Amino acid sequence: MTSVKGKAPNRRTVKARETRTRMLDAARQLFVERGYGATTLADVAEAAGVAVQTIYFTFGNKRSLFKEMVDVTIAGDDEPVATMDRDWFRAGIDAPTAPEHLLAHVAGSARVLERVAPIVRTVEQAAGSDPEISGLWPDADPRYTVQSTAARSLMAKPGARPGVSAADAADVLYSILSPELYLLFVRDRGWSPERFEGWAVSTLRAQLCAEN
Amino acid sequence: MTSVKGKAPNRRTVKARETRTRMLDAARQLFVERGYGATTLADVAEAAGVAVQTIYFTFGNKRSLFKEMVDVTIAGDDEPVATMDRDWFRAGIDAPTAPEHLLAHVAGSARVLERVAPIVRTVEQAAGSDPEISGLWPDADPRYTVQSTAARSLMAKPGARPGVSAADAADVLYSILSPELYLLFVRDRGWSPERFEGWAVSTLRAQLCAEN
Incomplete structure (x- = not known):
C-alpha cells in the first residue's frame, strides 16, 4: 500500500x-x-x-x-493503476533484449494468473447469468490489449525471433499466459505455479526468441 | 456409418x-x-x-x-467405440517413431477439438447447475486417460526427447490439446483449425521429440 x-x-x-x-x-x-x-x-x-x-x-x-x-x-x-502502468509490466517494456523482456513479462503475468485463477469460473458464470456483467468491462478484451502491447515491444528488441510478427506473438502470449492454460496445469495436473512459470518461459522463448 | x-x-x-x-x-x-x-x-x-x-x-x-x-x-x-479404440488413435499408437506418432495424434485430436469446442461452455454450465451431470461420466478425467496413454506410447518410441517422462508428456499433451486452448486460438484470436493444428504439432514436437 x-x-x-x-x-x-x-x-x-x-x-x-x-x-x-x-x-x-x-x-x-x-x-x-x-x-x-x-x-x-x-x-x-x-x-x-x-x-x-x-x-x-x-x-x-x-x-x-x-x-x-x-x-x-x-x-x-x-x-x-492500470496493468500497463504497473512496475512489473514496465520492467518488461524497459528490458534491453527480447529474452529479458520475456522473463520479466512471464514473471509478472504469473503473479496475476495466481490471483485470477480462483475467480475465473465465477466471473464466467456471473457473465452467463447476468449479461450486463460483461458490459462492466468496456474494452472488448483488456487481456489481449496487454499482451499485444507486450508483443509489439518484445518483437522489436534484439534477440527476438526473426519472421514472427507482433500479431502472431500477441496471439501466443495471450493463449500461453491465459488463466485457462494456467488452470489446466496448476489445478488439473497439480503443477506448482513456479513450474508453470518455468514451462511458460521456455515454451515462449522457443517460439518468440532467436536461437542462440 | x-x-x-x-x-x-x-x-x-x-x-x-x-x-x-x-x-x-x-x-x-x-x-x-x-x-x-x-x-x-x-x-x-x-x-x-x-x-x-x-x-x-x-x-x-x-x-x-x-x-x-x-x-x-x-x-x-x-x-x-471408445476414443482409444478409434482408428485415428490406433494409427498414432502403431506409428514407428515418436514424431510420426505425434503427427497422427495431433491430427486426430484436432478433429475431436473442432467438434467439442462449440459445446464446452454448455457442458460446464450444465454441470454447474446440476451436480449430477458430472456424475454421468464416471471416470474422473477421461481426457487425461487418453492423453496419458498416448504419452506412454509416444515417449517409448525412437525419436522421443530424452529426459522427458511419460507423466510430464501427458500433462503437456493434456494442456496443449485441450478445448480451452483450442478456443483461445480459434474462437478468440481467429486462427483457422489448420493453423492451430500446425502450431500444436511444432510446439509439442519441440518439447517431446529429440532435436534433429
Missing part, C-alpha cells in the same frame, strides 16, 4: 481502507463459494462485519461490488 | 438411426443456444419433428439425452 504523495495517511483513511479491503475479501469468498446470483449484499455485509449501508455507500450496488472485486483481484491491490 | 457385420441394415434400422441422429442434433443445438436448464424434452421433440414419447423411449430422460449428445459429439458418430 502506498500513501498519497507527500502526505502520511491519517488514521481515518487507513481505517476506511481496511474496511474496504475486508468487504472486498468477503465478497470474493462468497461470490466464489456461492456464485454471483446466490450472494446478497446482506451476506457480504455480515461476513465483513459491516452494515449493509456501508456496502451500498462504498460500492453502489452488487454489480459494482463484483466489478471492483474482480479488478482488485487482477491488480493485486486497489491502487488506481 | 458402418453396418452390422455380414448383414446389410434393413430400412427400418436405417430409419431409426436417422431419427436418432436428428434428435441428437436438435438436442445439441438447443442445449448450446438456451442452456441445459432452459431446454425441455418437448422443445427437442418439436425441433426434431418427433413425438416427445420417442425421446423418452430412445434416451430415457433429459440427463441421458444430454450425456448421449456429448458422447456422440466427442466421438463424431454414435458407434459404441
